[in-house]
Amino acid sequence: AQSVTQPDIHITVSEGASLELRCNYSYGATPYLFWYVQSPGQGLQLLLKYFSGDTLVQGIKGFEAEFKRSQSSFNLRKPSVHWSDAAEYFCAVGAGGGSQGNLIFGKGTKLSVKP
Amino acid sequence: SAVISQKPSRDICQRGTSLTIQCQVDSQVTMMFWYRQQPGQSLTLIATANQGSEATYESGFVIDKFPISRPNLTFSTLTVSNMSPEDSSIYLCSVASSGTGELFFGEGSRLTVL
Numbered sequence: 001a002q003s004v005t006q007p008d009i010h011i012t013v014s015e016g017a018s019l020e021l022r023c024n025y026s027y028g029a030t031p032y033l034f035w036y037v038q039s040p041g042q043g044l045q046l047l048l049k050y051f052s053g054d055t056l057v058q059g060i061k062g063f064e065a066e067f068k069r070s071q072s073s074f075n076l077r078k079p080s081v082h083w084s085d086a087a088e089y090f091c092a093v094g095a096g097g098g099s100q101g102n103l104i105f106g107k108g109t110k111l112s113v114k115p
Numbered sequence: 116s117a118v119i120s121q122k123p124s125r126d127i128c129q130r131g132t133s134l135t136i137q138c139q140v141d142s143q144v145t146m147m148f149w150y151r152q153q154p155g156q157s158l159t160l161i162a163t164a165n166q167g168s169e170a171t172y173e174s175g176f177v178i179d180k181f182p183i184s185r186p187n188l189t190f191s192t193l194t195v196s197n198m199s200p201e202d203s204s205i206y207l208c209s210v211a212s213s214g215t216g217e218l219f220f221g222e223g224s225r226l227t228v229l
Contacts, residue, residue: 034217034218036220041225042222043119043221044158044207044220046218102148102160103218107156107157108157
């Protein structure tokens with residue numbers, strides 16, 4: 001069955017420290033992979049996406065993610081976290097193309113940033 | 116990208132009542148999607164709304180409980196019927212990029228059922 005696992009429910013990092021949020025997926029075909037961020041009281045905003053090509057993708061707000069097919073992973077990273085990065089982060093996988101809307105989301109990782 | 120507006124942004128409702136959520140997109144789209152995010156949980160697709168046809172519901176969701184309208188290419192409504200406290204969730208409207216499957220989301224409608 002198709003699934004997305006985000007093993008860390010809650011992570012706390014110090015401002016300025018590096019960050020890595022883990023995401024593992026199970027998907028039968030070549031996946032389209034996404035990271036979304038949800039700030040409190042807000043909808044979801046796309047951080048970055050991977051469809052093909054270079055396995056290291058750059059996103060907005062200084063985030064990047066690396067697709068590792070052998071590990072079925074798509075971990076999100078940021079070299080230096082800012083207090084405004086405190087939010088919930090969702091990894092998602094889908095079939096992509098056309099107007100496919102059925103993305104499968106992980107349960108999210110809540111990021112707290114301490115001064 | 117698409118700009119998606121949802122109304123209401125939040126509401127508190129009584130058990131047994133129904134509430135209709137509106138979703139407006141700033142461009143014409145073929146399909147619109149309704150997701151539910153229960154407290155502390157991830158997003159689950161409720162249904163896909165196509166203009167001019169009945170919505171397609173995912174397993175576990177039925178039309179009687181979540182009737183959907185799609186009168187034109189920029190607008191859709193989701194009704195949560197006969198609400199119970201278990202329906203307390205954030206309901207999100209979304210549209211997909213035609214080429215990539217990337218989803219754009221509205222800010223959501225947070226429902227609390229007492």
